[in-house]
Amino acid sequence: MSQPVLAVSGLNKQVPLADGGTLHILQEIDFSVAAGETMAIVGASGSGKSTLLGLLAGLDVPSSGSVRLAGHDLFALNEDARARVRGENIGFVFQAFQLLPALTALENVMMPLELAGRSGAREQAESWLARVGLKERLAHYPKHLSGGEQQRVALARAFAMKPALLLADEPTGNLDAATGRQIIDLIFELNRESGTTLMLVTHDEQLARACHRLLRLRAGRMVEDTVEAHGA
Numbered sequence: 001m002s003q004p005v006l007a008v009s010g011l012n013k014q015v016p017l018a019d020g021g022t023l024h025i026l027q028e029i030d031f032s033v034a035a036g037e038t039m040a041i042v043g044a045s046g047s048g049k050s051t052l053l054g055l056l057a058g059l060d061v062p063s064s065g066s067v068r069l070a071g072h073d074l075f076a077l078n079e080d081a082r083a084r085v086r087g088e089n090i091g092f093v094f095q096a097f098q099l100l101p102a103l104t105a106l107e108n109v110m111m112p113l114e115l116a117g118r119s120g121a122r123e124q125a126e127s128w129l130a131r132v133g134l135k136e137r138l139a140h141y142p143k144h145l146s147g148g149e150q151q152r153v154a155l156a157r158a159f160a161m162k163p164a165l166l167l168a169d170e171p172t173g174n175l176d177a178a179t180g181r182q183i184i185d186l187i188f189e190l191n192r193e194s195g196t197t198l199m200l201v202t203h204d205e206q207l208a209r210a211c212h213r214l215l216r217l218r219a220g221r222m223v224e225d226t227v228e229a230h231g232a
Contacts, residue, residue, distance in 0.1 A: 091163035128156035
């Protein structure tokens with residue numbers, strides 16, 4: 001059996017409180033995700049979803065426990081090494097799009113490719129923008145794009161890097177229902193084509209159940225890890 005793309009073991013995150021107590025943000029989180037699998041992380045506000053996502057990407061450090069990404073023990077590495085592993089293996093899609101306003105759609109997609117030293121960055125960026133339906137928007141700046149178009153640029157930017165793992169944090173949170181549905185359909189379509197492992201943080205139960213698996217957090221604890229019969 002091939003090793004999982006992501007393996008989480010005994011993950012805990014706690015912070016001290018001013019009164020001398022301790023706030024337990026995450027407690028004893030354990031799961032693994034296989035290549036090509038889609039998983040939704042759901043839970044109420046304050047359940048620890050965003051903290052978990054930061055730990056999975058090595059952007060934050062746990063109080064204890066481990067995260068193995070593509071065979072790398074993230075927290076056995078120093079910050080520079082974690083950044084390198086993250087850049088080589090993870091793509092991000094955010095609720096707020098996180099496009100650089102001074103760059104065009106084409107330049108936003110090209111930039112990470114160029115930083116990674118990929119050849120043919122312009123051609124790849126143009127191809128991915130065409131794939132997400134923005135062939136006529138290459139020279140447009142984010143302020144001249146609708147929310148749905150900006151999220152399509154963000155998807156092109158993420159998938160162009162061919163990540164092993166795509167982390168999507170409430171990707172439809174700033175979109176109307178119809179546009180959000182189009183973006184979700186596109187994420188799953190691109191994910192199937194690319195064979196990327198997808199982890200989707202959402203409060204949308206219908207969307208969550210479109211994934212292969214549903215992982216539910218409650219007050220920092222994992223209370224459900226369900227295999228969905230009708231996963232995407």
